[in-house]
């Protein structure tokens with residue numbers, strides 16, 4: 422499901438990317454039109470969360486937060502630091518957090534659900550649907566697995582990992598990238614990128630075509646390199662007997678390191 426060839430050619434994935442990107446452009450245009458400042462950091466968290474939620478849980482599990490406020494707070498939880506304190510308390514002070522939750526539940530009439538609860542509800546709603554295309558989302562893929570049967574709790578836990586891993590990383594990388602592009606010394610890059618993008622036919626967008634744009638490719642790669650959301654190298658130990666990776670033989674017990682931006 423994460424292979425680029427799959428992502429670029431599967432209509433459900435390309436459609437969700439195009440739809441949510443149009444939502445982002447619409448939200449930015451509206452905010453600019455109303456004359457206020459645009460909080461790109463928050464908006465990109467909404468965008469990334471909408472894309473990843475739909476990719477993970479399918480069309481019925483989308484947060485759709487750029488156009489609908491119902492689950493906007495779920496998207497914003499990834500961005501706002503006060504939520505981080507709450508999450509740390511959930512881990513280190515579970516008893517106190519449960520009491521706090523109960524008090525909030527009693528005091529507030531409209532309780533807003535958190536990321537964990539959202540993930541659980543989304544899995545439940547996919548479970549209720551008839552799955553026609555196992556590859557529609559990660560949830561439908563796990564539920565249709567013929568080799569193994571996974572419990573809903575297992576699926577929810579696994580998918581939460583993807584939901585959380587994909588949102589912050591994407592949103593933070595895009596925020597830094599846009600900030601860098603907006604700096605005066607990079608106006609020429611922004612201009613060249615704009616010219617390249619304007620050549621795309623916006624009525625029939627093809628992701629394979631977008632993937633071939635050289636300036637966009639260079640800008641994204643440079644963004645990932647300079648503003649790496651996970652900057653450290655990730656070591657892996659080659660198992661007994663060694664392995665051939667990308668036509669290179671790696672002997673056992675070697676620790677190859679890979680950078681997330683390549």
Ligand code: HEM
Nearest residue numbers: 473476582583584586587588590591594649650651655681
């Ligand atoms: C700029 C965007 C992103 C960056 C920089 C990034 C970076 C990384 C890195 C460095 C790792 C650790 C890899 C390792 O252990 O060797 C990782 C793991 C992971 N990422 Fe991303 N990621 C990004 C976007 C995404 C997206 C969009 C998704 C999902 C839709 C995602 C899902 C995951 C998952 C599920 C893992 C754990 C894989 C495992 O179990 O080993 N990431 N990511």
